[in-house]
Amino acid sequence: YGTFQDITQHKRAENIQTVLYQITRATMVSETFEDLLNVVRKELGRILDTTNFIVALYEPEKDTLKKVIFIDEKDEFIEWETENTLSGMVVKLRKTVLLDKDEEARFAEKYHLNLLGSPAECWLGVPLISGDKAIGVMVVQSYTDPKAYDQSSAKLMEIIARELVLLIERKKMLEDLVIAKEKAEESDRLKTAFLNNMSHEIRTPLNGIMGFTNLLNDPETTPEERDYYSRIINQSGRQLMSIIDDIINMATIEAGQAKLRETEMNVNQLLKDIYLQFLNKINNSQVAFNYHSQVGDKQAAIMADETKLMQVLVNLIGNAIKFTEHGGIKFGCRLHDSELLFYVEDSGIGIPEEFHEIIFERFRQVEPDINRVAEGNGLGLAISKAYVGLMGGEIRVESEPGKGSKFIFTIPYKPVSGEPAEVAPPSQAGEAIIHTDKTLTILLVEDDYSCLLYTSDAADEEDS
């Protein structure tokens, strides 16, 4: 008696199991994706011809494929367009493509491909599918054997492609986690630095207010001293108010609640007002302060959010004053294409290039806490950038340490159609102008006693 059994299929199934086991094991231990693909190529080589073996990932922004591994007897590509390639078609169709040489030509004709690369006798490509997207392609090809691959090779490649996608997704998830962790730690560090700095920034004016208020009551204080102390108290109060404004503005921006309120305004008038406002504040005679507008009076009437525009300019000029000991500060505006371009230039300490981008992030300051030459909460530029963005423009800085800085920002130019708006006489900041001869009766409803007292006393003084 004799018996025989065809064990080809059995052997093949066994081989496939071994290959899959080895590949799964390699996914655990391989350091890089390329290492893993070398194992895949070797293991897969037990079952099919992997002399020519390519794995490439799809770059959607450029519509190209970029090699992860490219082992080929005839060609060598690093990155290639999806157009005119079989690999590109696999990604586009999200389907396995198995072709011999004749089929390759017909396929190219059907999809109007002008094929790059050397033609193969047998070509097999499977997509790497993640969710409903093809994120890459795995290809084997033979330049000698027209029957190198068949449907079962295609099935095996598809199984391996699924393993690879799982690995890519896992790696991506880990990378994202590391980035998220680094971001969270960075944000934590910045917040701590911000809180330390803030507590200093808030305490300083508060100490000023509390300390000098006590001195005001001291019977030995002379009238001149009293006058001086009350000016300090006033100044400290304003400083505190500006810090609180910054915090509230930043919180409003972060909550996505900052809104644009465009009204008719005159840009030349705004520059003039800001100039006058700062002129009184610059007490350093070594710094020249100027402004210049190249916008003609007829073009100066625009639609814009005046409060936000003003705040950006005030922040930039305030910084220029803070960081400039000698030389000059100038600011201005001109029309540039369909935009209004504003600049604030100083000859101060300057900013190293590596900080040019990040100073626009909240809490970022060039100098670490203890070395700081100037006060500040690190919010001004973040607020300015957000406001400029909201107004539809961009902001950037050109600067070199020791030579000074130039902050430049744009907003869309929206001229007011018709007659330009009347230029109002310049008003001093904080000064309310009431154009009326009539005596006004004002009803004030207030639940805070000090506010009530202040308002009625201030009104009495106005009367006198």
Ligand code: ADP
């Ligand atoms: P701050 O309240 O600290 O000034 P900003 O957001 O306005 O906060 O500025 C961030 C940092 O950018 C500043 O702390 C400073 O290091 C740097 N900076 C801003 N403007 C200037 C300037 N004109 N010259 C030099 N450094 C500047």
